[in-house]
Amino acid sequence: MAYxxxxxxxxxxxxxxxxxVGATRLLISRGGxxxxxxxxxxxxxxxxxxxxxxxxxxxxALFVELLTAAVDSxxxxxxxxxxxxxxxxxxxxEAVESFASRALKGPHLAYAFIVEPTDPExxxxxxxxxxxxxxxxxxxxxxxxxxxxxxxxAADVTAACIVGAFTxxxxxxxxxxxxxxxxxxxxxxxxxxxxxxxxxxAAATAAPRRRA
Amino acid sequence: MAYxxxxxxxxxxxxxxxxxVGATRLLISRGGxxxxxxxxxxxxxxxxxxxxxxxxxxxxALFVELLTAAVDSxxxxxxxxxxxxxxxxxxxxEAVESFASRALKGPHLAYAFIVEPTDPExxxxxxxxxxxxxxxxxxxxxxxxxxxxxxxxAADVTAACIVGAFTxxxxxxxxxxxxxxxxxxxxxxxxxxxxxxxxxxAAATAAPRRRA
Amino acid sequence: MAYxxxxxxxxxxxxxxxxxVGATRLLISRGGxxxxxxxxxxxxxxxxxxxxxxxxxxxxALFVELLTAAVDSxxxxxxxxxxxxxxxxxxxxEAVESFASRALKGPHLAYAFIVEPTDPExxxxxxxxxxxxxxxxxxxxxxxxxxxxxxxxAADVTAACIVGAFTxxxxxxxxxxxxxxxxxxxxxxxxxxxxxxxxxxAAATAAPRRRA
Amino acid sequence: MAYxxxxxxxxxxxxxxxxxVGATRLLISRGGxxxxxxxxxxxxxxxxxxxxxxxxxxxxALFVELLTAAVDSxxxxxxxxxxxxxxxxxxxxEAVESFASRALKGPHLAYAFIVEPTDPExxxxxxxxxxxxxxxxxxxxxxxxxxxxxxxxAADVTAACIVGAFTxxxxxxxxxxxxxxxxxxxxxxxxxxxxxxxxxxAAATAAPRRRA
DNA sequence: CATGAATGAGAATTCATTCAT
DNA sequence: TATGAATGAATTCTCATTCAT
Numbered sequence: 001m002a003y004x005x006x007x008x009x010x011x012x013x014x015x016x017x018x019x020x021v022g023a024t025r026l027l028i029s030r031g032g033x034x035x036x037x038x039x040x041x042x043x044x045x046x047x048x049x050x051x052x053x054x055x056x057x058x059x060x061a062l063f064v065e066l067l068t069a070a071v072d073s074x075x076x077x078x079x080x081x082x083x084x085x086x087x088x089x090x091x092x093x094e095a096v097e098s099f100a101s102r103a104l105k106g107p108h109l110a111y112a113f114i115v116e117p118t119d120p121e122x123x124x125x126x127x128x129x130x131x132x133x134x135x136x137x138x139x140x141x142x143x144x145x146x147x148x149x150x151x152x153x154a155a156d157v158t159a160a161c162i163v164g165a166f167t168x169x170x171x172x173x174x175x176x177x178x179x180x181x182x183x184x185x186x187x188x189x190x191x192x193x194x195x196x197x198x199x200x201x202a203a204a205t206a207a208p209r210r211r212a
Numbered sequence: 213m214a215y216x217x218x219x220x221x222x223x224x225x226x227x228x229x230x231x232x233v234g235a236t237r238l239l240i241s242r243g244g245x246x247x248x249x250x251x252x253x254x255x256x257x258x259x260x261x262x263x264x265x266x267x268x269x270x271x272x273a274l275f276v277e278l279l280t281a282a283v284d285s286x287x288x289x290x291x292x293x294x295x296x297x298x299x300x301x302x303x304x305x306e307a308v309e310s311f312a313s314r315a316l317k318g319p320h321l322a323y324a325f326i327v328e329p330t331d332p333e334x335x336x337x338x339x340x341x342x343x344x345x346x347x348x349x350x351x352x353x354x355x356x357x358x359x360x361x362x363x364x365x366a367a368d369v370t371a372a373c374i375v376g377a378f379t380x381x382x383x384x385x386x387x388x389x390x391x392x393x394x395x396x397x398x399x400x401x402x403x404x405x406x407x408x409x410x411x412x413x414a415a416a417t418a419a420p421r422r423r424a
Numbered sequence: 425m426a427y428x429x430x431x432x433x434x435x436x437x438x439x440x441x442x443x444x445v446g447a448t449r450l451l452i453s454r455g456g457x458x459x460x461x462x463x464x465x466x467x468x469x470x471x472x473x474x475x476x477x478x479x480x481x482x483x484x485a486l487f488v489e490l491l492t493a494a495v496d497s498x499x500x501x502x503x504x505x506x507x508x509x510x511x512x513x514x515x516x517x518e519a520v521e522s523f524a525s526r527a528l529k530g531p532h533l534a535y536a537f538i539v540e541p542t543d544p545e546x547x548x549x550x551x552x553x554x555x556x557x558x559x560x561x562x563x564x565x566x567x568x569x570x571x572x573x574x575x576x577x578a579a580d581v582t583a584a585c586i587v588g589a590f591t592x593x594x595x596x597x598x599x600x601x602x603x604x605x606x607x608x609x610x611x612x613x614x615x616x617x618x619x620x621x622x623x624x625x626a627a628a629t630a631a632p633r634r635r636a
Numbered sequence: 637m638a639y640x641x642x643x644x645x646x647x648x649x650x651x652x653x654x655x656x657v658g659a660t661r662l663l664i665s666r667g668g669x670x671x672x673x674x675x676x677x678x679x680x681x682x683x684x685x686x687x688x689x690x691x692x693x694x695x696x697a698l699f700v701e702l703l704t705a706a707v708d709s710x711x712x713x714x715x716x717x718x719x720x721x722x723x724x725x726x727x728x729x730e731a732v733e734s735f736a737s738r739a740l741k742g743p744h745l746a747y748a749f750i751v752e753p754t755d756p757e758x759x760x761x762x763x764x765x766x767x768x769x770x771x772x773x774x775x776x777x778x779x780x781x782x783x784x785x786x787x788x789x790a791a792d793v794t795a796a797c798i799v800g801a802f803t804x805x806x807x808x809x810x811x812x813x814x815x816x817x818x819x820x821x822x823x824x825x826x827x828x829x830x831x832x833x834x835x836x837x838a839a840a841t842a843a844p845r846r847r848a
Numbered sequence: 849c850a851t852g853a854a855t856g857a858g859a860a861t862t863c864a865t866t867c868a869t
Numbered sequence: 870t871a872t873g874a875a876t877g878a879a880t881t882c883t884c885a886t887t888c889a890t
Binding site: 053059 | 862864
């Protein structure tokens with residue numbers, strides 16, 4: 001009853017927090033939001049439903065955190081790609097490919113990001129996340145235009161379209177049954193990347209067939 | 213024999229059916245699938261919940277009909293545009309512009325097409341709808357490629373990306389409050405269309421009419 | 425609007441009344457009470473639901489009438505058998521066989537007579553009907569006892585047991601699928617009759633193997 | 637680890653499960669299946685409707701369990717009687733008397749065994765239960781016949797008739813208001829048993845103990 | 849008289865959230 | 870802190886009954 005919080009416990013708590021988020025991510029990637037009830041999450045982490053509420057004030061808060069965390073790490077990776085001193089077209093292609101191939105591995109999860117959640121609170125977070133994704137590409141497009149690599153265009157719209165484009169293209173295979181074959185996935189990723197390159201108007205630069 | 217259906221009654225019934233679909237559409241466009249409970253729909257049309265079931269065997273059936281009807285009429289319009297004897301690039305731009313400007317008027321509905329509904333039955337219908345949309349653009353892209361207007365590309369992926377692109381771009385403004393200004397909308401539509409034209413690789417051909 | 429009731433119309437009305445009861449009987453015999461919704465009955469007779477209420481004040485009343493009518497005619501037949509100047513044992517056997525073979529033709533209907541109806545009002549009627557059935561056999565048993573054909577016994581209990589016995593035995597085949605074969609049915613009827621004969625203690629009289 | 641299930645809690649849970657079944661039994665015995673809505677059951681045990689679903693996955697499952705449990709314990713008792721090394725006629729009488737006197741205490745429950753439930757799932761269970769009851773008596777009759785105690789007969793039909801006979805006889809008094817008097821009940825039970833004995837043709841053997 | 853659209857009171861079931869232990 | 874039983878509001882769907890035409 002009179003516990004002192006030892007570092008070990010702190011860690012365990014943090015662990016639980018992450019494990020909860022992880023379990024939620026797993027469940028969503030398996031069966032969408034529908035499958036991620038608090039009971040299911042609790043069962044997955046091996047805690048009680050009540051315990052979940054020790055770490056998150058509500059289901060919505062849990063979802064928001066999951067969303068935010070996923071997007072945070074994703075954006076980190078994307079920025080790592082788009083900040084390098086390379087032609088914008090190359091960076092664009094690589095960013096898209098990078099995002100797409102990761103997304104293909106946890107299909108329903110990527111799905112859930114565009115999907116209408118049950119809760120207005122989560123909805124707000126979702127929109128924010130999309131904005132942040134868009135921002136990465138918007139920056140990139142703006143750079144490309146400034147440098148004359150891409151033609152003049154509404155960078156914000158282009159960015160939104162890019163995000164939408166690859167999400168749609170990625171979501172499609174989810175509906176289709178049959179486990180994704182490796183080569184098919186790679187083909188898809190490449191096609192999406194090429195689409196995006198053309199879409200920003202980076203016509204000439206886009207052709208390096210066999211990039212490492 | 214005497215009290216059979218008068219034309220007036222027929223009309224009222226048909227009216228109700230349409231009013232139910234209309235109310236559902238309205239509710240979805242306001243708050244997504246979540247807000248379109250049977251009770252809410254019934255209240256919106258001024259009927260009892262039971263009455264809804266005189267017109268639709270289930271909530272899922274209502275949603276499916278709504279989705280299908282919307283896509284049916286949309287596709288009719290799109291085909292009307294894409295079947296004309298014009299350059300593929302032109303038809304693409306016009307198709308996208310046409311779709312986009314209509315979608316901007318019923319924002320959340322377009323939204324619903326990407327959304328994960330609670331009901332598997334509706335989910336199936338939604339996927340079908342997206343496929344049908346994709347098919348229109350896939351045909352168009354294939355034609356353009358065949359005629360040498362567009363470069364070689366994975367037409368199915370391109371089509372999916374196009375659908376995703378403009379949906380995403382259209383959905384974005386929904387989150388932003390403030391009623392859409394006419395000119396802003398027009399600008400957005402144009403930007404999306406240009407994005408799509410570039411995306412299929414129709415670079416040179418894309419500058420007709422009164423381009424900025 | 426100013427109709428005079430012609431004899432023809434009277435007849436038509438009476439017709440409808442009977443057709444409604446008939447349709448209800450049909451539906452119940454097909455699928456039990458569950459299948460006999462007012463809507464189903466109306467559809468079966470080719471009337472509107474509202475019209476049913478012109479002939480019966482409620483669903484319960486309709487069911488009660490159906491029950492009563494069925495039992496009325498059944499009892500008439502039974503009395504025709506049990507009132508003849510024959511040994512009680514013979515009359516018993518013939519009464520049971522007569523009832524049983526008719527019941528086997530409309531299985532679910534016989535079923536419904538013992539079955540718990542949804543409505544207390546119908547329930548009351550059902551109990552009354554069973555009493556009336558019982559009374560027929562009670563009389564018969566009492567006679568047999570008085571004449572020394574049967575041993576002394578609680579005639580009311582015996583009668584109830586007889587009714588229960590053959591109902592149970594008749595209901596059993598309903599559950600089992602497969603359409604009833606003629607010979608199997610005949611065998612069943614005979615076995616039930618013999619059971620009842622033995623049950624009243626009419627041991628010696630009961631053995632005329634091949635009766636017409 | 638600290639707050640695991642204490643024996644007390646275990647007991648309370650088990651209690652609840654049983655209390656739910658008990659409440660359901662009570663409600664059914666009062667007013668039949670009709671009165672045993674989940675809401676009524678919940679109210680009776682002093683729980684919320686939702687809580688019921690912690691113990692039973694569905695209303696049908698609850699009913700099935702109730703039915704099965706009742707029949708299980710009943711059959712155990714019956715087998716205990718019919719397996720003893722006594723003349724079949726004696727065992728029959730005692731089995732019937734045993735069953736009947738218990739049934740008279742929970743009248744409507746016996747009732748429920750013949751009743752048509754609303755739910756197909758429960759219906760299936762009910763039929764199974766009747767079969768199992770029948771089997772007990774069928775065995776007994778077969779034995780009696782084999783040993784020459786009873787005349788040749790269709791043992792399955794006899795068994796069904798016996799089950800039906802005493803159910804009907806037991807159900808009858810339910811309708812009649814007025815609490816059952818002890819002596820009246822005893823008389824009824826005896827009469828039913830005698831009926832069954834005669835019915836199997838055990839005429840001579842049936843007069844042991846303290847017969848009137 | 850007939851029609852059948854509409855009513856509206858339930859019924860079963862789900863699940864995020866709370867709280868006594 | 871952890872537990873998980875309990876809550877209770879919300880949701881979909883059914884159907885006997887009514888009533889304007």
